[in-house]
Amino acid sequence: MKSKSTSELKASIHRVEEICKSNKLGLTEIRKQVFEIIVKNNKPIKAYEILDTISNINNKPSHPPTVYRAIDFLIENGFVHKLNSINSFVGCFHPKAHKECYFLICKKCNIYQECCDDSLKDRISKTAIHNNFVISNTTLEIEGHCLDCSQK
Amino acid sequence: MKSKSTSELKASIHRVEEICKSNKLGLTEIRKQVFEIIVKNNKPIKAYEILDTISNINNKPSHPPTVYRAIDFLIENGFVHKLNSINSFVGCFHPKAHKECYFLICKKCNIYQECCDDSLKDRISKTAIHNNFVISNTTLEIEGHCLDCSQK
DNA sequence: TAATATATGTTATGTTATAACATTGCAATG
């Protein structure tokens, strides 16, 4: 898998700023910092890694609630997703385009990839309907090896 | 969703015993206790709930590693699954029939249901192939409301 | 500017999970 280019990162950050502006969402300094740390990381990042990074950037210790609150804000608004299988967070590269997001996560290089194709979404919907089940949210995390890593 | 009947539970426990016997897997007392606690619970159960239950049953305190080791054994052999989205464990009612298992989890009544249909599995496989990705394991957890609970 | 809401700081603690090493029990081998 390929990590994101600098321009993709910039675009991603800019998109979030625009969405917040037009929706009157308070993208505060901390929230912005946390978002940038997450997306720039390329790989899923853990809350306490974000905490350390923030503390370093600002030259003063931050505390867990600060980070978790920012993460909550970012998740609520679809800018970030949590990968439950590895207790880590990733940026969303097409926020607002969809509610649910599915992931491929390489166990070797740790790079992840969103894989939100509609046919998969449909299939999941159908499964739910078939079971008379009303979905509120879906966790789909596929772990394994990406092309590069499985060739090594 | 419906919870399992007593006979289903018994059958499930018996099946695990048979599988362990024929595969020479050491189904020790603790492992058996943990499995029974999990399947009898009907709902996803947390490790520390299992710990409390075990401690009560045996009238002496057990420790986390005891429970986690038993869980590891049960997961490795496909008798139990972990629901990553809620840090809880559930029994598998058709162990060895498949490697991957997908779940519907009702947020209201907490009852869960396995939903491992092949078309869903196929769809996930295709998504992986399409991304040149080799799956080692999949987490699919669909949270929402079951029929009963959404009618209330 | 006072009142209100929103966000952040701070301390403490709750929850989930594992490392590390000691001990036990049992089976295989000499």
Next chain:
DNA sequence: CATTGCAATGTTATAACATAACATATATTA
């Protein structure tokens, strides 16, 4: 039948992940 090896368990401690509760600050708006 000792002894060695191994799998499982006991025990202590701590790591890793997350939130409660309350104080303070900052922004908004009446």
